[in-house]
Amino acid sequence: xxxxxxxxxxxxxxxxxxxxxxxxxxxxxxxxxxxxxxxxxxxxxxxxxxxxxxxxxxxxxxxxxxxxxxxxxxxxxxxxxxxxxxxxxxxxxxxxxxxxxxxxxxxxxxxxxxxxxxxxxxxxxxxxxxxxxxxxxxxxxxxxxxxxxxxxxxxxxxxxxxxxxxxxxxxxxxxxxxxxxxxxxxxxxxxxxxxxxxxxxxxxxxxxxxxxxxxxxxxxxxxxxxxxxxxxxxxxxxxxxxxxxxxxxxxxxxxxxxxxxxxxxxxxxxxxxxxxxxxxxxxxxxxxxxxxxxxxxxxxxxxxxxxxxxxxxxxxxxxxxxxxxxxxxxxxxxxxxxxxxxxxxxxxxxxxxxxxxxxxxxxxxxxxxxxxxxxxxxxxxxxxxxxxxxxxxxxxxxxxxxxxxxxxxxxxx
Amino acid sequence: xxxxxxxxxxxxxxxxxxxxxxxxxxxxxxxxxxxxxxxxxxxxxxxxxxxxxxxxxxxxxxxxxxxxxxxxxxxxxxxxxxxxxxxxxxxxxxxxxxxxxxxxxxxxxxxxxxxxxxxxxxxxxxxxxxxxxxxxxxxxxxxxxxxxxxxxxxxxxxxxxxxxxxxxxxxxxxxxxxxxxxxxxxxxxxxxxxxxxxxxxxxxxxxxxxxxxxxxxxxxxxxxxxxxxxxxxxxxxxxxxxxxxxxxxxxxxxxxxxxxxxxxxxxxxxxxxxxxxxxxxxxxxxxxxxxxxxxxxxxxxxxxxxxxxxxxxxxxxxxxxxxxxxxxxxxxxxxxxxxxxxxxxxxxxxxxxxxxxxxxxxxxxxxxxxxxxxxxxxxxxxxxxxxxxxxxxxxxxxxxxxxxxxxxxxxxxxxxxxxxxxxxxxxxxxxxxxxxxxxxxxxxxxxxxxxxxxxxxxxxxxxxxxxxxxxxxxxxxxxxxxxxxxxxxxxxxxxxxxxxxxxxxxxxx
Numbered sequence: 001x002x003x004x005x006x007x008x009x010x011x012x013x014x015x016x017x018x019x020x021x022x023x024x025x026x027x028x029x030x031x032x033x034x035x036x037x038x039x040x041x042x043x044x045x046x047x048x049x050x051x052x053x054x055x056x057x058x059x060x061x062x063x064x065x066x067x068x069x070x071x072x073x074x075x076x077x078x079x080x081x082x083x084x085x086x087x088x089x090x091x092x093x094x095x096x097x098x099x100x101x102x103x104x105x106x107x108x109x110x111x112x113x114x115x116x117x118x119x120x121x122x123x124x125x126x127x128x129x130x131x132x133x134x135x136x137x138x139x140x141x142x143x144x145x146x147x148x149x150x151x152x153x154x155x156x157x158x159x160x161x162x163x164x165x166x167x168x169x170x171x172x173x174x175x176x177x178x179x180x181x182x183x184x185x186x187x188x189x190x191x192x193x194x195x196x197x198x199x200x201x202x203x204x205x206x207x208x209x210x211x212x213x214x215x216x217x218x219x220x221x222x223x224x225x226x227x228x229x230x231x232x233x234x235x236x237x238x239x240x241x242x243x244x245x246x247x248x249x250x251x252x253x254x255x256x257x258x259x260x261x262x263x264x265x266x267x268x269x270x271x272x273x274x275x276x277x278x279x280x281x282x283x284x285x286x287x288x289x290x291x292x293x294x295x296x297x298x299x300x301x302x303x304x305x306x307x308x309x310x311x312x313x314x315x316x317x318x319x320x321x322x323x324x325x326x327x328x329x330x331x332x333x334x335x336x337x338x339x340x341x342x343x344x345x346x347x348x349x350x351x352x353x354x355x356x357x358x359x360x361x362x363x364x365x366x367x368x369x370x371x372x373x374x375x376x377x378x379x380x381x382x383x384x385x386x387x388x389x390x391x392x393x394x395x396x397x398x399x400x401x402x403x404x405x406x407x408x409x410x411x412x413x
Numbered sequence: 414x415x416x417x418x419x420x421x422x423x424x425x426x427x428x429x430x431x432x433x434x435x436x437x438x439x440x441x442x443x444x445x446x447x448x449x450x451x452x453x454x455x456x457x458x459x460x461x462x463x464x465x466x467x468x469x470x471x472x473x474x475x476x477x478x479x480x481x482x483x484x485x486x487x488x489x490x491x492x493x494x495x496x497x498x499x500x501x502x503x504x505x506x507x508x509x510x511x512x513x514x515x516x517x518x519x520x521x522x523x524x525x526x527x528x529x530x531x532x533x534x535x536x537x538x539x540x541x542x543x544x545x546x547x548x549x550x551x552x553x554x555x556x557x558x559x560x561x562x563x564x565x566x567x568x569x570x571x572x573x574x575x576x577x578x579x580x581x582x583x584x585x586x587x588x589x590x591x592x593x594x595x596x597x598x599x600x601x602x603x604x605x606x607x608x609x610x611x612x613x614x615x616x617x618x619x620x621x622x623x624x625x626x627x628x629x630x631x632x633x634x635x636x637x638x639x640x641x642x643x644x645x646x647x648x649x650x651x652x653x654x655x656x657x658x659x660x661x662x663x664x665x666x667x668x669x670x671x672x673x674x675x676x677x678x679x680x681x682x683x684x685x686x687x688x689x690x691x692x693x694x695x696x697x698x699x700x701x702x703x704x705x706x707x708x709x710x711x712x713x714x715x716x717x718x719x720x721x722x723x724x725x726x727x728x729x730x731x732x733x734x735x736x737x738x739x740x741x742x743x744x745x746x747x748x749x750x751x752x753x754x755x756x757x758x759x760x761x762x763x764x765x766x767x768x769x770x771x772x773x774x775x776x777x778x779x780x781x782x783x784x785x786x787x788x789x790x791x792x793x794x795x796x797x798x799x800x801x802x803x804x805x806x807x808x809x810x811x812x813x814x815x816x817x818x819x820x821x822x823x824x825x826x827x828x829x830x831x832x833x834x835x836x837x838x839x840x841x842x843x844x845x846x847x848x849x850x851x852x853x854x855x856x857x858x859x860x861x862x863x864x865x866x867x868x869x870x871x872x873x874x875x876x877x878x879x880x881x882x883x884x885x886x887x888x889x890x891x892x893x894x895x896x897x898x899x900x901x902x903x904x905x906x907x908x909x910x911x912x913x914x915x916x917x918x919x920x921x922x
Contacts (some may be wrong), residue, residue: 189784228781309791315783324811369866373815373844379851381812389853390862396853 009051013058016048017068020075027115033122036078036104038085038097039129049086052079073103081130094127094134094147098154101127105161114167121171124158124178127151132185152182152191159195165204172198172205173214180221189225196222216242220257227260228315232410235264255280263316266292266323269406284310288320295330298362325411328374329383331358332395333403348386348397355395368393381412579624585617760796761826763789767802768832771809772839782806801829809836814844818868822917830920834913841867841912842904845881845895852897857886860893864916873911880905880912 016035023032038045052058058079062068068075077099084093101123108116128151135145155178162172176195183191199205199218207215223238239261246253262272262285271289276282287303290296304311304320311317332350335358340347352371359366366374375395378384385398580588592613770782786794793799801824808817817840821833844867852858863878864871875893878885882901886894905912914920 187784187788228783230781230783308794312786312789312794315787317786318783318806318810321807322810324807370813370815373813373847373866376847376851377812380847386851387853388851389856390848390858391853391856 004050004054006054009054010061012048012051013055013061017062017065017075020071021067023119024071027111027113029116029118032116032119036119036122036126038078038081038093038126039133045082046086049082052083053086071107074100074107076100077103085130088137090130090137091134091147094130094151097126097130098150101154105158109161112166114171117168117171120158121174124155124175127154128178128182131182148182148186152179152186152188155179155182156195159198163198163202163204169204170209170211173210173218177214177217177221180217184221184224189228192221192225196225212245213247216245216253219245220253223257224260224315227264227319230319232264232267235260236268236408239264251280255282258282259314260316263319266326267319267410268408269326270408288323291327292323292330295327295332295334296362297324297327297331297359297364300324300327322411325378325381325383326406329378329403331355332375332378332384336397336402348399348402350395350397352388352393352395383411580617580620585620588613589617760793760798761828763793763796764798764802764829765832767799767806768829771806771833771836798826798829801825805833809840812843812847814840814847815866818866818915822868822915822920825920830915837915838905838913841869841877842881845878845883846902849883849895849897849899849902854896854898857894857896860885860895863895868915868917869911870916873909873916876909877905877912880907 019031020035022028023035034042034044055061059072059076062072062075077096080096081093081100084090084096104120104123108120128148131147131151134147138145138147155175159172159175159179162168162175176199179195180192183189199207210218219238219242223235223242226232226235226238239257243254243257243261246257248254258272258276258280259282262277262282265272266285266288271292272285274286274289277285277289284303284307287299287306291300291303300320300323304317308317311320332355335350335354336347339350352368352375355371355375356366356368359371372388372390372393375384375388379386379388382404384395385400385402385404386396388395766785767782770785789799794803801820805817805820805825808814808820818837821830821837825833845863848858848863848866860871860874860878864874867874867877869877871893875885878895882903883895883899884901886896888894
């Protein structure tokens with residue numbers, strides 16, 4: 001680090017204080033937000049942090065001047081947060097930032113218009129990011145990571161401040177999305193319910209009023225929740241919305257949406273093209289799609305096993321496992337097609353033994369009773385039209401559309 | 414705070430245990446400010462709930478509750494209020510003399526007997542034990558007991574424990590072995606044997622706790638005690654439990670503070686052993702293991718008692734406790750990742766979560782299975798027990814009733830089987846509906862084949878079909894069939910025990 005004189009250090013601090021004062025006085029949210037982004041590693045804030053670490057105690061400079069003193073409760077802990085961030089004391093940095101953020105919220109509440117919303121977004125973002133980093137630091141030294149939980153509580157408070165009739169309410173969805181990220185990270189996803197209820201049922205909120213980027217993020221997370229709960233029509237609607245409205249240049253975001261949308265689409269009988277999987281690097285789904293096309297149960301099982309960890313971590317494993325019934329349907333359909341080519345008059349009668357044999361080729365060991373069980377399920381769930389004759393061990397398929405398509409609806413539960 | 418429920422014929426009472434901090438603000442009669450140490454009884458009188466007890470060796474007849482205690486009391490009260498609080502007066506139990514060598518063995522067993530309008534009196538712990546034994550074998554619904562109040566009795570603290578009072582680990586192991594051999598005894602009725610073992614296993618647990626014995630041997634002892642306790646509970650007829658419950662009014666708990674400031678709370682109800690130590694997580698894990706096993710088996714037991722897969726409120730209470738115990742246990746597993754990354758029984762206890770969440774409607778722990786599986790360690794996911802649970806889950810979700818039933822029959826452990834029982838009945842109903850729907854109308858389905866498919870005795874299959882609204886027929890030679898394509902299928906409203914048990918020699922053993 002280049003030599004920094006005390007004079008230069010004081011100059012940097014004073015410059016920051018002036019910028020802060022001017023931003024608030026002129027209600028310049030854009031200018032203000034740049035002064036609050038601790039984790040951005042901006043050259044300006046890093047050099048300020050160096051200055052603070054040299055001066056050590058900037059409180060005198062602040063309290064001596066009235067125009068700065070009124071923001072002391074925000075700025076002093078913010079300075080501490082920057083100092084700690086610079087020397088990588090992330091837990092202390094978070095703690096100080098939270099104090100600053102609390103003071104900021106008090107002021108924000110008193111500002112009538114929504115001029116400082118952008119700055120508030122930065123505060124909400126920083127509180128989450130600093131908390132995540134602080135928790136990583138705490139866990140690495142064997143301590144209990146608790147900062148992200150605290151950040152969640154803070155964000156709920158912020159949500160409460162925004163949930164009013166005034167113009168500030170359009171910021172509520174951004175904060176909601178930050179909360180989602182916190183809860184998903186913590187694994188306390190059930191806590192999303194209360195904020196979702198507020199957004200979707202409170203009369204003060206009009207969904208279309210919110211900024212598009214927040215709506216996309218919101219639909220992405222709520223869509224994921226629907227996937228976890230296996231509510232496929234709702235998941236399809238939300239994730240498709242997110243996909244349609246996502247910035248087309250944002251390949252990473254599109255990939256994240258597709259990661260959950262593909263299993264949903266598969267569950268309702270819609271298969272993606274291989275080119276899509278390749279473009280967005282989602283090739284873990286390739287063999288799953290192929291298994292569905294071929295009726296290859298062995299391939300499905302292998303695909304699930306090969307990517308088990310990845311599918312379990314993203315929470316789609318159980319969804320993919322349930323595709324088994326569609327794979328069986330496809331297998332029986334292939335047998336029917338082959339039989340039709342040999343003898344169209346008898347194609348609709350499929351001996352259970354033939355299915356047993358086909359499964360054996362796929363290294364799936366099933367006896368006639370189990371195959372009959374599978375056929376009874378396929379018939380019950382309307383994946384196959386027909387009936388089975390237990391005595392003669394035969395499935396008799398309907399001559400009209402024996403293998404109904406799902407047509408965008410999940411298999412009957 | 415934990416609370417204990419005793420169902421006692423017309424009397425329903427609740428006792429607080431585990432109050433933190435002073436329970437009473439003041440004692441008008443005594444003019445002192447007592448601490449929480451002592452024997453506490455909650456009296457749900459007509460005038461409102463009152464705490465009565467023996468504090469620091471002095472009897473406290475009336476007390477005004479602190480706000481905390483009042484709040485906790487009202488929560489406990491509220492939980493049981495739907496079951497109907499009743500008017501009862503308390504009779505106090507003496508805290509045995511400090512030099513009593515049997516104190517720690519018997520400390521958790523204090524029974525109060527309620528009788529409307531009865532004046533206060535006290536009885537000795539030993540007399541109560543005898544009485545409890547009598548109750549188990551007696552058909553008398555209420556027994557009163559009169560004893561003298563020992564005025565000089567003080568609440569024992571750990572300082573007053575004598576070295577001769579505690580037994581080393583090896584002795585405890587031998588004691589347990591001896592006790593288990595008694596289970597096969599035919600000399601006494603099972604209820605008496607059970608009560609004897611019940612007391613002594615509790616005593617062993619207290620010895621373990623008092624001596625802070627931890628480690629694999631202690632865990633092993635706990636788990637064996639729990640399993641036997643649970644099996645014994647299963648073997649106890651519902652009648653015996655109700656007789657015991659009918660005869661007793663209150664249960665008493667003892668709280669005492671150790672020198673280290675640990676609050677030790679001991680309490681008991683008829684079918685639960687609850688000793689909570691606010692100490693390190695390893696000890697808590699043992700107790701949570703214990704609680705989980707108890708509640709799994711209680712669930713099974715309750716179901717068998719009345720033949721319903723769901724009994725409220727006892728079933729609901731038990732399920733609540735089971736999920737709480739599981740939550741605590743998982744927390745402890747995660748809280749000690751460095752000390753022991755893979756506890757011996759962790760895989761099985763983790764598998765319970767999967768088995769409790771087979772159906773989309775059943776989310777007793779409030780989180781979807783997909784979410785939960787995200788955070789399970791890889792070694793657990795790949796364990797034998799979890800692989801079993803995941804396969805059962807897959808068969809259930811796909812509807813593969815054949816594999817579902819066969820896999821449980823072939824591989825389920827005792828506790829896994831207990832948890833899966835409600836689903837067995839559900840899957841059988843699904844199987845019957847599939848067969849009925851998809852079968853060829855002209856060829857009825859032979860009941861012997863259905864019996865093999867459902868792993869049920871033929872006579873039970875017939876009854877099951879009937880409860881599903883389906884008729885069965887008999888041919889000229891007496892063979893029974895289920896006609897296909899009946900339109901009257903419904904889910905069985907009444908569920909007999911055999912509907913959720915598998916016809917399996919392995920599982921019967």
